[in-house]
Amino acid sequence: xxxxxxxxxxxxxxxxxxxxxxxxxxxxxxxxxxxxxxxxxxxxxxxxxxxxxxxxxxxxxxxxxxxxxxxxxxxxxxxxxxxxxxxxxxxxxxxxxxxxxxxxxxxxxxxxxxxxxxxxxxxxxxxxxxxxxxxxxxxxxxxxxxxxxxxxxxxxxxxxxxxxxxxxxxxxxxxxxxxxxxxxxxxxxxxxxxxxxxxxxxxxxxxxxxxxxxxxxxxxxxxxxxxxxxxxxxxxxxxxxxxxxxxxxxxxxxxxxxxxxxxxxxxxxxxxxxxxxxxxxxxxxxxxxxxxxxxxxxxxxxxxxxxxxxxxxxxxxxxxxxxxxxxxxxxxxxxxxxxxxxxxxxxxxxxxxxxxxxxxxxxxxxxxxxxxxxxxxxxxxxxxxxxxxxxxxxxxxxxxxxxxxxxxxxxxxxxxxxxxxxxxxx
Amino acid sequence: xxxxxxxxxxxxxxxxxxxxxxxxxxxxxxxxxxxxxxxxxxxxxxxxxxxxxxxxxxxxxxxxxxxxxxxxxxxxxxxxxxxxxxxxxxxxxxxxxxxxxxxxxxxxxxxxxxxxxxxxxxxxxxxxxxxxxxxxxxxxxxxxxxxxxxxxxxxxxxxxxxxxxxxxxxxxxxxxxxxxxxxxxxxxxxxxxxxxxxxxxxxxxxxxxxxxxxxxxxxxxxxxxxxxxxxxxxxxxxxxxxxxxxxxxxxxxxxxxxxxxxxxxxxxxxxxxxxxxxxxxxxxxxxxxxxxxxxxxxxxxxxxxxxxxxxxxxxxxxxxxxxxxxxxxxxxxxxxxxxxxxxxxxxxxxxxxxxxxxxxxxxxxxxxxxxxxxxxxxxxxxxxxxxxxxxxxxxxxxxxxxxxxxxxxxxxxxxxxxxxxxxxxx
Numbered sequence: 001x002x003x004x005x006x007x008x009x010x011x012x013x014x015x016x017x018x019x020x021x022x023x024x025x026x027x028x029x030x031x032x033x034x035x036x037x038x039x040x041x042x043x044x045x046x047x048x049x050x051x052x053x054x055x056x057x058x059x060x061x062x063x064x065x066x067x068x069x070x071x072x073x074x075x076x077x078x079x080x081x082x083x084x085x086x087x088x089x090x091x092x093x094x095x096x097x098x099x100x101x102x103x104x105x106x107x108x109x110x111x112x113x114x115x116x117x118x119x120x121x122x123x124x125x126x127x128x129x130x131x132x133x134x135x136x137x138x139x140x141x142x143x144x145x146x147x148x149x150x151x152x153x154x155x156x157x158x159x160x161x162x163x164x165x166x167x168x169x170x171x172x173x174x175x176x177x178x179x180x181x182x183x184x185x186x187x188x189x190x191x192x193x194x195x196x197x198x199x200x201x202x203x204x205x206x207x208x209x210x211x212x213x214x215x216x217x218x219x220x221x222x223x224x225x226x227x228x229x230x231x232x233x234x235x236x237x238x239x240x241x242x243x244x245x246x247x248x249x250x251x252x253x254x255x256x257x258x259x260x261x262x263x264x265x266x267x268x269x270x271x272x273x274x275x276x277x278x279x280x281x282x283x284x285x286x287x288x289x290x291x292x293x294x295x296x297x298x299x300x301x302x303x304x305x306x307x308x309x310x311x312x313x314x315x316x317x318x319x320x321x322x323x324x325x326x327x328x329x330x331x332x333x334x335x336x337x338x339x340x341x342x343x344x345x346x347x348x349x350x351x352x353x354x355x356x357x358x359x360x361x362x363x364x365x366x367x368x369x370x371x372x373x374x375x376x377x378x379x380x381x382x383x384x385x386x387x388x389x390x391x392x393x394x395x396x397x398x399x400x401x402x403x404x405x406x407x408x409x410x411x412x413x414x415x416x417x418x419x420x421x422x423x424x425x426x
Numbered sequence: 427x428x429x430x431x432x433x434x435x436x437x438x439x440x441x442x443x444x445x446x447x448x449x450x451x452x453x454x455x456x457x458x459x460x461x462x463x464x465x466x467x468x469x470x471x472x473x474x475x476x477x478x479x480x481x482x483x484x485x486x487x488x489x490x491x492x493x494x495x496x497x498x499x500x501x502x503x504x505x506x507x508x509x510x511x512x513x514x515x516x517x518x519x520x521x522x523x524x525x526x527x528x529x530x531x532x533x534x535x536x537x538x539x540x541x542x543x544x545x546x547x548x549x550x551x552x553x554x555x556x557x558x559x560x561x562x563x564x565x566x567x568x569x570x571x572x573x574x575x576x577x578x579x580x581x582x583x584x585x586x587x588x589x590x591x592x593x594x595x596x597x598x599x600x601x602x603x604x605x606x607x608x609x610x611x612x613x614x615x616x617x618x619x620x621x622x623x624x625x626x627x628x629x630x631x632x633x634x635x636x637x638x639x640x641x642x643x644x645x646x647x648x649x650x651x652x653x654x655x656x657x658x659x660x661x662x663x664x665x666x667x668x669x670x671x672x673x674x675x676x677x678x679x680x681x682x683x684x685x686x687x688x689x690x691x692x693x694x695x696x697x698x699x700x701x702x703x704x705x706x707x708x709x710x711x712x713x714x715x716x717x718x719x720x721x722x723x724x725x726x727x728x729x730x731x732x733x734x735x736x737x738x739x740x741x742x743x744x745x746x747x748x749x750x751x752x753x754x755x756x757x758x759x760x761x762x763x764x765x766x767x768x769x770x771x772x773x774x775x776x777x778x779x780x781x782x783x784x785x786x787x788x789x790x791x792x793x794x795x796x797x798x799x800x801x802x803x804x805x806x807x808x809x810x811x812x813x814x815x816x817x818x819x820x821x822x823x824x825x826x827x828x829x830x831x832x833x834x835x836x837x838x839x840x841x842x843x844x845x846x847x848x849x850x851x852x
Contacts, residue, residue, distance in 0.1 A: 003700045004627045004677050008593060010543045010565075013706060040495055048489030055481040055725075063474030067689035069466055102528055102693075102715040109714045113564055117436045118544075134713040138539055139436075167434060201430045251430050263493035265720035267528075274429045280439060287560040288535045288714070289528040293722050294691035299481075 012118075012140050027368055034405030037373040039177065039348060040396040042323075045316055046263050047303060054302035058295075066298045072282045072290065074100025074270070075297040081305060082270055089209070090223040091254065096275050099282060102292045104207060104257040104269035106285075108135040111203060111253065113284045114277075115167055116141050123166035125153045127351075127380030127389070129177045129205065132170055141167075143382035148176065150342060152183030155190045162198040169195065169202045173221060174209040175347025178380045178391040182345055185218050192224045192251070201251045207260050207269075208347035210313050213321035215345045222252040222272065253277065258300060260348065261313050266296050320348065326399040327392065327406060334410030336417050341392075348395040351377075353388060355417070360390040363416055372408040438544075438566050453794055460831030463799040465603065465774060466822040468749075471742055472689050473729060480728035484721075492724045498708045498716065500526025500696070501723040507731060508696050515635070516649040517680065522701050525708060528718045530633055530683040530695035532711075534561040537629060537679065539710050540703075541593055542567045549592035551579045553777075553806030553815070555603045555631065558596055567593075569808035574602065576768060578609030581616045588624040595621065595628045599647060600635040601773025604806045604817040608771055611644050618650045618677070627677045633686050633695075634773035636739050639747035641771045648678040648698065679703065684726060686774065687739050692722050746774065752825040753818065753832060760836030762843050767818075774821040777803075779814060781843070786816040789842055798834040 027033070058066050073079070079095040086093055101107040108131060116122070116139035124132065126145030133143065144161045147154050153171060171191065173183040183191070195202050204221045229250045257269035271281065285291070304312075324344065331341060341352045352374075354360060360376035367373060377389025394402060453459070484492050499505070505521040512519055527533040534557060542548070542565035550558065552571030559569065570587045573580050579597060597617065599609040609617070621628050630647045655676045683695035697707065711717070730738075750770065757767060768777045778800075780786060786802035793799060803815025820828060 003702055004625065005541075005679075005700065005703045008541055008627065009706065010539070010541055010546075012543075013540055013710065038495075043490035043494050046490055046493040048485050048493065051489070051493065052482055052485040055485065056478055059474050059478040059481065063477070064469035064472055065691075067472040067474065067477065067691040068469050069464075069685075069690045102719075105713070106715045113436070114439055115431075115434055115436055117438075120436075131713065131716070138710060138713050199430065201434065253431075259495075263721075264495045265491075265493040267715055267717070267719045274431065276429055277431045280435065284439065284564060287531070287557065287564050289532045289693055290557070291693070293528075293693045293719055295477075295689075295725075296719050296722060299721075 012138050027373075030371070033368065033371045033373060034397060034401050034408070035373040036392040036394070036397065036405060036409075037375045038396055039393055041260055041264060041348070042316075042319060042395050045312075045319060047308070047312060050303050050308065051263075051299065055299045058298045058302050062298060066295045068294065070291055070294040070297075072286050073278075074098070074292060075294060075301060077305075078297050078301040079270075081301060085309070086272065089217070090219055091272065092226070093272050097272050097278060099271045099273070099278050099285070100292050100297060101269045101271055101285070102289060103259060103264070103267040104205065104255045105131055105135065106267075106288070106292075107255045107269055107271045108132050108205075109138075110271070110281050110284055110288070111168075112136045112139040112141070113288075114280055120167040121164055123158075123161050123164075123169040123200070124382055125171065125176065125179070126383060127178050127377060127386055128170065128382065129172060130379055132205070133382060145382040148179050148181055150181055152176065152181050152187055153191070155187045155194065158191070158194055159198075162194060162200055166200055169200055170205065171202055171221065172205045172207075173218070174206055175211065175344045175349070177208070177347070178349055178351055178375070178377070180342040180344030180347060180350040182218065188218060188221055188224055192221055192228055195225070195251045196228065201253070203253050203255065205255045207255075207257045209256070210261055211317055211320060211348070212346035213317055213324065220252075220254060222250070222254040225250040225252045250274075258304075261309065261316065262300060262304065266300055268292065268296060268300055317346070320346075320395050323394040323397070323399060323402055324350070326402045327394045330403045330406040331410070334407050336410065336414040338417060339413060348393055350392050350394065352390050352392060354390075354413070355420075356388055357420055358416060359387045361387065363412065364390075366416070367409060367412050370408045370412050372405045372412070374409070438564050453799075456797070459794065459797045459799060460823060460827050460834070461799040462818040462820070462823065462831060462835075463801045464822055465819055467686055467690060467774070468742075468745060468821050471738075471745060473734070473738060476729050476734065477689075477725065481725045484724045484728050488724060492721045494720065496717055496720040496723075498712050499704075500524070500718060501720060501727060503731075504723050504727040505696075507727060511735070512698065515643070516645055517698065518652070519698050523698050523704060525697045525699070525704050525711070526718050526723060527695045527697055527711070528715060529685060529690070529693040530631065530681045531557055531561065532693075532714070532718075533681045533695055533697045534558050534631075535564075536697070536707050536710055536714070537594075538562045538565040538567070539714075540706055546593040547590055549584075549587050549590075549595040549626070550808055551597065551602065551605070552809055553604050553803060553812055554596065554808065555598060556805055558631070559808060571808040574605050574607055576607055578602065578607050578613055579617070581613045581620065584617070584620055585624075588620060588626055592626055595626055596631065597628055597647065598631045598633075599644070600632055601637065601770045601775070603634070603773070604775055604777055604801070604803070606768040606770030606773060606776040608644065614644060614647055614650055618647055618654055621651070621677045622654060627679070629679050629681065631681045633681075633683045635682070636687055637743055637746060637774070638772035639743055639750065646680060648676070648680040651676040651678045676700075684730075687735065687742065688726060688730065692726055694718065694722060694726055743772070746772075746821050749820045749823070749825060749828055750776070752828045753820045756829045756832040757836070760833050762836065762840040764843060765839060774819055776818050776820065778816050778818060780816075780839070781846075782814055783846055784842060785813045787813065789816075789838065792842070793835060793838045796834045796838050798831045798838070800835070
């Protein structure tokens with residue numbers, strides 16, 4: 001059926017088609033299906049009682065303010081909290097470097113609005129976060145994608161892509177979505193140096209960085225970039241100068257969120273950038289939603305102020321680590337040989353690689369029939385490859401469900417492998 | 427100071443410059459200044475206690491759900507509530523016609539993303555809502571603006587603008603921002619007929635429609651359009667057909683919000699459109715913020731369900747009517763002759779017209795000096811005219827403050843008029 005609107009859609013919407021996978025995944029809402037498809041945090045860990053108390057305090061003490069229009073930049077005490085929190089990771093920001101966004105997804109949309117002209121090339125990891133592709137396709141971006149391995153983006157393959165003149169690079173350094181892999185320290189250094197050499201800035205998306213189960217935290221790209229900038233300035237005989245005090249004049253915009261450490265239903269994320277960039281983003285955000293809910297910002301701040309958040313994050317790490325261990329342990333026992341996967345040191349996801357001749361999207365309906373689901377990999381690949389991969393989420397299901405779901409999936413995969421083996425010998 | 431980002435801003439951001447007016451209006455935050463500049467609802471009317479109780483119930487009963495990711499379309503019980511509420515105004519929608527947005531500002535951004543190609547012409551009222559211009563300039567829209575008078579957009583001047591081939595028309599039919607005027611019934615009929623004849627759809631933005639102090643509610647354009655469509659179909663011998671059942675197949679997308687009837691700090695609005703349009707908007711919104719805060723949606727629904735909202739809106743109408751009356755009464759006594767203004771039957775704003783030779787933007791600094799503020803008119807005029815107008819908000823100040831502020835403003839205006847009179851006779 002056509003409407004007067006049908007003929008009027010903008011060119012950019014031509015690539016926003018609805019996907020078969022999305023339709024299939026709607027079937028995962030069946031109650032007896034075990035879904036590893038979503039990217040959902042464990043709801044039983046949400047600090048519901050703390051939120052309740054915080055909402056009460058905020059409304060009793062600052063009700064009018066919490067319900068009124070507020071500034072686009074975001075609630076100042078929350079920005080101050082974020083600044084303090086990030087300083088533990090070496091990020092030296094001021095509240096003027098921070099913009100509160102309606103989830104990090106909005107930060108991705110803002111970046112698209114701020115930076116992308118139709119036809120601009122964006123360099124991403126291959127595979128990369130689907131939501132970024134979705135946000136930037138709406139600005140008619142094109143993508144050039146550099147493969148990842150167990151140590152993150154393959155920096156030795158980066159120069160060729162950089163020669164294509166991308167507008168910026170999009171990097172998820174920690175427990176990447178969907179890959180589950182972490183960019184090694186050496187590669188971080190190399191990446192920052194290459195960004196500087198080619199004059200291609202970096203969008204560093206770090207939703208999962210705090211959810212590290214083991215091993216050492218690695219410095220964010222934004223920190224390495226600032227250190228490099230300062231070293232270069234010292235080498236050239238210049239000290240700090242300008243109002244950015246040596247930090248946040250650099251090549252990196254850093255994004256993070258409260259979705260994985262607190263609750264995604266708040267839609268609360270943030271962007272850290274040079275002041276001049278934040279100013280532009282504030283102007284753009286005004287036209288997008290005026291500001292992020294003041295009520296949500298104030299309740300979130302009231303919930304996490306003091307030392308609640310680090311304690312809460314420790315608990316999340318513990319639970320997710322156990323679930324990852326159960327998932328990998330069961331995969332080791334139940335998956336047929338010939339299938340490999342990543343071993344994430346944190347985050348929510350791991351990434352499965354099937355033999356080249358299998359197609360994860362074709363296996364999904366069979367898995368759903370056996371009441372288990374995953375996300376096939378192809379959608380995460382800007383270059384259209386990735387048919388033999390899929391993503392598993394381990395944060396949202398209980399350990400016994402994970403065990404049962406992986407068993408079911410193991411049987412489906414074993415059958416697929418047998419079938420193709422029979423064909424091979426037929 | 428330049429950063430690696432400075433050279434990389436997209437073309438669309440070239441028109442997002444920071445404005446002198448915005449900087450001036452920052453000065454209105456002085457505590458002893460009486461500001462009629464903002465568009466803020468009266469915070470003392472926010473239902474703080476009801477929110478507190480609602481937040482508590484939502485978190486106790488559905489805490490995990492309220493804090494988890496949810497669907498992009500929005501919380502179904504809230505969409506059902508909106509459908510029921512709109513049916514009192516003749517709007518026959520189903521929940522599938524409704525998309526929850528992060529304030530109506532996001533609906534404007536969504537419409538830009540969905541419909542506007544660079545260089546597309548948008549037909550607006552002259553003056554019109556600044557936020558719409560801001561949202562659509564980011565998509566590099568051009569504007570053609572048709573003047574308003576006391577009965578809204580001058581429909582007899584519309585055909586020429588329609589011949590320019592605008593992508594859509596943007597109309598605020600009730601207590602327009604900034605004009606305060608309401609589109610008459612006859613003009614509504616004529617507008618809908620012209621939209622149909624020229625094949626130019628309408629975005630109907632109705633944030634204030636429920637805040638009518640006196641006179642009769644007029645049918646929304648979306649209702650008149652549906653009636654026309656059904657009449658035409660009957661005349662042609664066709665009954666209803668298709669899954670849209672005769673409604674919402676038409677020329678109008680309808681927008682509204684809880685910002686003026688409940689609380690703007692929630693950032694909660696909605697869009698009503700044909701299902702096929704909603705489906706596209708859902709895809710676009712996924713890339714923009716995934717969904718509007720589930721916590722906010724559930725708390726808002728818990729607050730307003732039952733018969734709370736109509737009672738609450740009656741109270742707002744009463745208070746705002748009194749404030750409008752105090753403002754206009756004081757203007758009649760205190761403003762010098764030669765100045766006229768609109769008499770809004772509802773909403774938050776009235777609109778002042780100075781003699782042609784005065785410039786409201788030049789008067790603003792003098793008003794701020796005397797501790798009173800307004801918004802100069804030019805920014806609301808897509809065609810760059812409007813220098814001798816300004817907007818007054820009457821919802822946010824107490825009656826005694828309104829009286830005092832208008833007295834101060836009257837003195838400033840009298841001085842300006844005297845000065846120019848002296849110049850004229852010099």
